[in-house]
Amino acid sequence: MKVAITGGHGFLGWHTACRLRARHGVDAVRLGREVMSDPDRLAEALADVDTVLHLAGVNRAETDDEVEDGNVDLAQAVAAGLDGRPVHVVYSNTIHQDQDSPYGRGKRQASEILRSLPGTTADVVLPNLFGEHGRPAYNSFVATFCHEVASGGSPEVHVDRSVPLVHAQGAAQALIDAARQREDATHLVPGEEHTVTEVLGRVRHFHELYSERGELPDLGDPFAVDLFNTYRSYLFPSAFPIEPQVHEDPRGRLFETARSHGGTAQAFVSTTVPGQGRGHHYHLRKVERFFVVRGEAEISLRRLLHDDVVTFRLSGDRPAFVDMPTLWVHALDNVGDDDLITMFWADQLLDPHDPDQYPEEVRPR
Incomplete structure (x- = not known):
């Protein structure tokens, strides 16, 4: 399997490329903005791949049109780059695709474009993502909380609600599974429900224990491990090394x-x-x-x-x-x-x- 990842240098793209290398021994071709915006370079990059993970997208922009049209344009760029060659495309869709919002409409139209291609298309519908090295104020509220708390800030919750969350490595594995199955399909990735207030409370608790003395919180469940690893990614390397109190006598x-x-x-x-x-x-x-x-x-x-x-x-x-x-x-x-x-x-x-x-x-x- 020779894989290309659009948005390969972004948050989900990096996590997916890392997991492909670690668990499957595959070094993906990672396509960034410069390649995606150049039709000739994109066609060349896609010329000999048999699988495309289309993860590039626009979450936020200055105008609503940029969000909606940006997601449509990226899907059209992939279609043009493949030039009718049948390959397996895996699309990172979102649970927001059914909403009448610029983001929802853009992701929905992008899915329709990719499904019309001559190869097979797997539509992987993802909940809200979080994980190490997410971009604050862009990728997720979890990234924003972790970054601000790790930096000594005091973020607040203005609207509390329950949010389905999945760690980026879990999302990456779902995308890889869909790539290996190589068939037309829709995959709904379940999220684990947590409230915004709960997440912020956990991150603050991590910070109280860990930031100065390096005490480890209760890591008895997978979500705690994933959230703690996300939080501490914003402390490295500036918080280290940590020197404990030394008690000395004769x-x-x-x-x-x-x-x-x-x-x-x-x-x-x-x-x-x-x-x-x-x-x-x-x-x-x-x-x-x-x-x-x-x-x-x-x-x-x-x-x-x-x-x-x-x-x-x-x-x-x-x-x-x-x-x-x-x-x-x-x-x-x-x-x-x-x-x-x-x-x-x-x-x-x-x-x-x-x-x-x-x-x-x-x-x-």
Whole structure:
């Protein structure tokens, strides 16, 4: 399966490309605005793909016409780029498609255009999305709340209501499933109902526990894990490393490495000899902490499908920890002259059959 993703550098496009790589070993062709607006480049990009995930869309714009027409124009661009070649198209539609709004009308017309193509079309109807690295004031109210709370702000709820929510990785898997089935179909992705007030309350609770001391909230249910990973994506890397309070007396030193308020957890310790390292992988869901107890370490991280590398230098002389964000490739290297002692904490027990661990170099060779 050779896949192209329109809107491949956007919120859902990035999550879908990451999941395709992690779970299915597929590196998608990601098409951004420059390619989508150039008919020749778009036709060239689509020339040898057999599956198109059409995720590009317009949620907000300066005028209603830009929202409605923008979604229609993007679908027409895909149709023109395929030039009658029958391929399988998967369309990220929305539960708002039946509303008489610019966004609803635009998404509905786009669906009709794609369904008229000579290949097969899967219409994947998605509820409200949230997840790591969503754009505040654009992708969802969850992104706005998480960003503002993480930044020290005090957002308010003006209209409370129940909202069906699904994490972007869940939406990505639904799109991938529809791509693999390769048939005309409509897939309604269910959302988990949560009120706006509840979501804000949870995010504030995360912030109270985590922002200064790094205490972990109760991660006993999947929604809590997804929301916590979303929230903490707005703290990285500026909030790290975190240095706990150290209690010292003639016997030595004592410091707390992890305090969890509920859920499963697993902790272990490693020694790493000078010049060696660990890691070079990433996680889709796991909350993981690296706590340097003794020695000199460099922790390096790179957001998946990006190039920039973030590094932290930690020393056992000044105990500190860094929590690995989801969908960031990470590694730990001993850069000192003595053995490195590191404690690791994870929110989930290791499942050898599904370890949520995907190998990749932080600095690709």
